[in-house]
Amino acid sequence: MAAAVDSAAVAPVEIPRPPDRYRTFTAFVSWAAPASLILIVAVLIQQAWPSVTRFGAGFLIGTEWNQVTNSFGALPFIFGTVVTSAIALAIALPVGVAVAVLLAEPGAQGVRGALGTGIELLAAIPSVVYGIWALYVLAPWTLLHIETPVTDRLGFIPFLGGVPRQTSLFTASLVLAVMILPTLSAVSRDVIRSVPRGLRESTVAIGATWWETTWHVILPAARAGIFGATVLALGRALAETVAVAMVIGNRPEIPHSVFSPGYTLAAVIANEFAEATGDIYQGALVEIGLVLILVTLTVNVLALLLVQSARARALV
């Protein structure tokens, strides 16, 4: 140390920098997140192996779920997951974008702050609380005021007929719609905010109303990002477990109506894994978990890339 100071005093010699051990250390610690991600997928593949080797690709299209004969197929769960997520998105998308547009508006911070807080709280409530509420409040109401009238009048339309039930794909979709709404509106709001101000101002300057500006300029400019937000919300819907498990009816078959009970990938793991006996049965449930995590990871990466590129483009 003293030598370095001396030599520096004599002539402008380059002082060798000590290695930044702090940087090395924190960089090492930051392995934790990527490493756990890889480890999770690896462990699930290993655990699912008995089922993977036994059923092969047929697992994904098999419709039987029988613990006695040890024959397992995931199609009913895939069907339930896809249908509930799709309906939830269809409900949440217009509402979520509307909320995002209002939240992204400049000015009037008081009302908007309260609104934003409300939407964020919606995201913070534990899913099991949504579950108990949906089971005892939403499901009976839905049966009485939506499912029964619709089947009575429009029962001839495919997927709307049958005998409506409190616990159904539709009820699960409604809960999901509520739960993914905050994701959808928060991410969309950020994307809409990143639309350059000049764009909005120039449209207003040529005499467009607020709505014309929003509909013809802001929303098209933010389209890619809103799509990303939708995909992100889809990931949340696919992954949601307990709230769905409480209201979907837990029946491992492909129903003929959205008002009938069904099952989802996540829900069947939640309900059956603790009691599952034998390598094949457990392996089948872990394979379902593996399918679920691979699909949601893909969906999430896709969504993040979409949102990032949308924001980057908006900033240019």
Add this chain to the structure above:
Amino acid sequence: MRRFGNTFAQGVMYAFTVLALIPLGLVLWFTASNGLPAVSHLEFFLNSQRPTGIPGGGVANAIAGTAIIVGIASLAAIPVGVLSGIYLAEYGAGRWASWVRLASDVLVGAPSIALGLFAYALVVVPQHHFSGISASVALAILMLPVVVRTTEGAVGLIPNGLRESGLALGLPRWRVSLQLILPAAAPGVITGALLAVARAAGETAPVLFTAFGNQFLTLDPNRFMSTLPLVVFRDALTPYKDLQQEAWGAALVLVVMVLVINLGSRWVLRRQIRLARQL
């Protein structure tokens, strides 16, 4: 006509927003009105769960279980998450940092039930029994990305002048980072950690087949444990009125905890941003 269209569209937007907030109101109202009768007895917090038909049951076992499981998860996730977040904020320009960011963002969206399966394979299978500690493993992974990203955000808010003045005094990077920047960013970091705690404490899926549940009070994380979300999930699905009541009570406790942490953290964060602007 255009003006009318504008007003109409604005009306629709506001209507949608009100529609979005209705579920929040309904959930809060029904949880409060159904849960208050349960939590208004002190035994609810002092006694453990009892079978249906026996009065005086409480959720002390679940509260203790939640505290211990989430506590252990926090001990693992918060230091690791904070250091990772510091790395991203201080040295986060390179390619490796962007991988860490992507992994964290993806991990936030990973299905929590899959984390449960992972912890089951990693801890429960070798041990041959369910345990509180296995649930902590699952919840630690759940908390980690939240802590990482909130820490990065909070440290990033601190103006560069503070960092430079520390370095100019000849302090090594680690002392600047841990003794100067981190205390300045502490409110943001702590609220991020608290948000992660709130999220972990409310999770059901990862604890279903790791902690599994336990009717009796235990403080030993090596044994079966109950948590508040488990009580809500299991009791709500029973046909017994008294157990359903207990479920609503536990749900109310969860909701109050989440509301307090979230509203509190919003307040602290807003203050922090204002202070950072003044610096």
